[in-house]
Amino acid sequence: MNLRGLPLYLPVLLAAGLAILPASYLIFGSLWSADPGLPGQLTSQNFAAVASDPTLGTVLFNSVAYSLGAALFAAALAFILAIALQRTDAPLKRFMTSSLLVSLAIPWMVEDIAWTYLLSPRIGLYNIWLGQLFGIGDSLLNIYSIWGLIWVMGLSLTPLAYLIISPSLSLVDPHLEEASLVSGARLRTTFFRIDLPLSLPSILSALLLCTVIALEAFDASAIIGIPGRVWTLTNSIYGQTVQTPPNFEVASAYAVILVAMTLTLILLYSRSIRLSQRYVTVSGRTGRPRTFSLGRYRWFVAGGFITYLFVYLVPVLSVLVFVSLHNFWNPTDLPPITLANYENLLIFPSIDTGIFNSAIVSVTAAVATAALAFFLSYTSARRRSVIGRAAELVASLPLAFPTIVLGIGLLWALLRSPLPIYGTVWALTLAYTIRYVPIVSRFLSGPLVQLAKELEEVSRICGAGVATTLRRIVFPLLKPSLIAGAVYVFVVSIKDLGAAVMLTTGDSALFSSALYNLWTHGDELVAVAGGILYVGVLSGALLILAIILKVDLFSIMSPEGRRAKSGN
Template sequence: MTSASRTTEGSSIAHARWGSSVPWASRLQPQNLLWLLLAAILVVLILAPMSTLVIASFTDAQTGNWTLSNYAEAYGRARHVTALTNTLKMGAAVVALKLLFGVPLAWACTRTDMPGKNLVRYGVFGAFIMPPYLGGVGWILLAGPNTGWINRAWFWLTGATEPLVNVFTFWGLVLVTAIGGFFLVFVFVSSAFEMINSEMEDAANILGAGPVKTALKITFPLVLPAILGSALLSFLGAIALYGVPALIAIPARFPVVVIQLSEFFSFPLRVEVAAAYSVPLLLITVGLLGLQRLILRRKGYTSLTGKGGERRLVKLGRWRWAMFAYCFAVVALAVLLPFVVLLLAAFNRSWTAGFSIDNFTLRNFHYALFEHSSSQHALVASVGIGIAAATLAILLALCIAYIVQRRVLPFGQVLAFLAVSPYVIPGIVLAIGFYAAYALPPLALYGTYTILVLAVATRFLPIAFTTAVAGMRSIHPEMEDAVRILGGGRLSVIRSVVGPLLKRTLAGGWLLIFVLAAQELSTAIFLVGPNTRVVSVVLLDLSEEGRMEVLAALGTLLLLMIVAVVAIGVRYLGRDFMLRRS
């Protein structure tokens, strides 16, 4: 059967099932109701929090009437407006720095003969594994103005009284935020570089274009959609990140949106004002998406092959090692330096005293595991939430992908849009939407693991959905038809055909989501209760208490847990499973 005939047949079946001539009794079969239920779940997870957020921003907390007073209170003070403008300025600077880090590394690892490519790739994956707030703690230990190890070495070597570096500044905040998230740029752009056929560059060279002109006119315009997409997501991630600003922006006296939102959630609680303060972030997101589409529509660069062709590496010559030195410097800033200083602090009685035999101790790990009131419980909770959220996201995404790809419902593309929409909703806005929709009566889910699992699963649903869709496209529909001819229903098809064939693909997506969910802070910070604390929140509490040694020990345990999960992925799914699934 040809592809065209299958498409026509599938459309006829869909029309026969959902057309006006089909009785409602035939439509309301148990399996059809199940697909409708799954669709309803997706709508509830995404539309309900966002619509509740917008409605709450226009609702008076006392009377329940429509009002604009929440917006007046949210933006009626100069400090609140300054926090918004600071956030936009910080986001733009972070995007520029992420592109400066990620694009050259992606080009060097995919298009050149640079040595040490595997080392750089593992370093970039290390930047993904390292939670941003742990990287921030590492840089506080390194570049604190008075007790940071870099400045202490500077004072000792030169006798100076002024610090060499100070992380508690605007550019310190930008640097730490950027090095904690350039992995996304690397993944997007390296994947695009790998799809470029060298024949297009050869044609430009034959026509007289040099390497620089070829790169500017051919290579980089072809990856412009990937660069813009990664820039958009990097901006959204930067303005919604909570951990790094909480560690650096507050001491630097640089107000940003996420810190102001946390103040709205302190006593007295002002959810409606927080909602009003969050709505402009959604409008900014919509504006950036429109700008991205406008730029891409006007440019129109594309590859006619539709797939990767022959790729010849660019010979860097004497610049090979210079390129490697740049890549290694980026990896050292993002992973090596903060991890080493965290590890040293974890084994120190006092991190300000420097590393020595007399200062060595295992007490911090013992305290974090067995004596601290929240640490042990938080580790278990983070693992449990990661497992539950990843499982829920994968199962829901598989069913939605099946509905979309097999046209089970007539509005499948709407479901597809909803499934990927959380990717462009700032995590902190999503958390406030969940709080407004489900934390208060009548559901009253605040302080439960249920709201955490639902919010985190929704946060990373786009990753699960894109993974499931990519896998579904590789399965021929005739394999499923064979099961249905033998009397099996669609659930039997998923259980007997789709699930087994996609188990490696889905396992890769599950592991990726687990890693992200176990370290999530921006969503969790507004939804945790006294008895549902997770590791990321406990680490933030320890930093506020100044207990850096215990924080470093607990953070090291979290990293070991994440590395163990990644090692499982490398063992069973290949070393680049994260790159393929992202």
């Protein structure tokens, strides 16, 4: 690396330094004998306390069973949806893909709250209806259980799993299927011997990624797990920090265990991606795969689409609206409809502050993340120096950090830092920037590989420097991927609860943490009204972004949209 290229490496080194910050302080905190910011000494007693906890085995079992069960459920359902939407002539396909897209705009915390009003013992609408219909009592279904967690998280992860699995089914080489059919194989045999094996890498990738996300998700574990005493690693970490007195040292030790588990799964996920190269079927001769005719079963499959919507999306949104219009909840003796919850919602100053802070944090984190990821991806693809490779590896560390763990690490770091940003929105901006830089860099890595180096070489031959080449050549070509990555960061940061509950104070509360505080402090119905507002704000923000940035959101998930883009 020469000195002329040094400015290009400064953002990369900054990204690496930011990644090291929470990781190093998390390990330090797990080995410290006192709370953050207080004098103490190095000790192994925190890990000894975790190891001697009689509930540790149950916590680990619940975490693995819940995350793996939810991932299996999501991957299986997504595979069925992908077959129907990508490879059949079933009606209502566009409507179904649009519905999957709508579900991505619902924060998981809001979904979890909705399911408590559907499946809670005694007061859940489904339990009451089943009891009245069959006379079997009003506690048949219990959302506050490991099965409830699997059900809720599995449905929440299904759209993501669909995004991962569906391309593999839409890109199968039709010549392979034709060869099978010409050889006398039936359609069923062709599917199980050709299509399914070629889709296995994507299915495995979806399974591993969904397992990681479920393992690190705090929303369901907080809304459903804590009241049901289904203890997982994430709500155990949170429980250690809110008990009296708080025990941040033991929480950090739990967090290190969670990081080790997620890191293992991420390594397995990366290996599955590399192995998928053996299943390449797209070449210059490839056309569109065969669309299977369902005949008289077309509307049977369409009925399956409608059933999915009326099991998941419709009841979730409907119950939120219905519950929010009552000033107390007694489903057997409902009070008159009222807007009191919405009026009370506007009284809480934390709501206005939360919406404003969420907007600042999400926009700022999206811009900062896209900028750092741009330089990290470029140096990784074009400047393969030792420093660049080392910085790229270090900057990828936050991939293994759940947001609640990242919040713990930054809590230790910021309370010992001379910079007074703890308790401000900038602490949360820092957290989300660190967390999502390695993810957005993967949005850019593929397009950068496809970008011919000759374009940059011609620019330099014409006398342009590195900055001019990046600004006039590289940035415009990567702009669509940068926008996609920035929108992704905006959405996930505005929906996140894990880091928010660790790093917010009264003045820096985000919308998600403000609603969670309402929910846990006895204002459940006001929180439900806030959930409706939450969905509306996020949906409106996505719509505005789509208009300003001229992004076709439907093409993200639509088979027709992806094929149109691939054909351009």
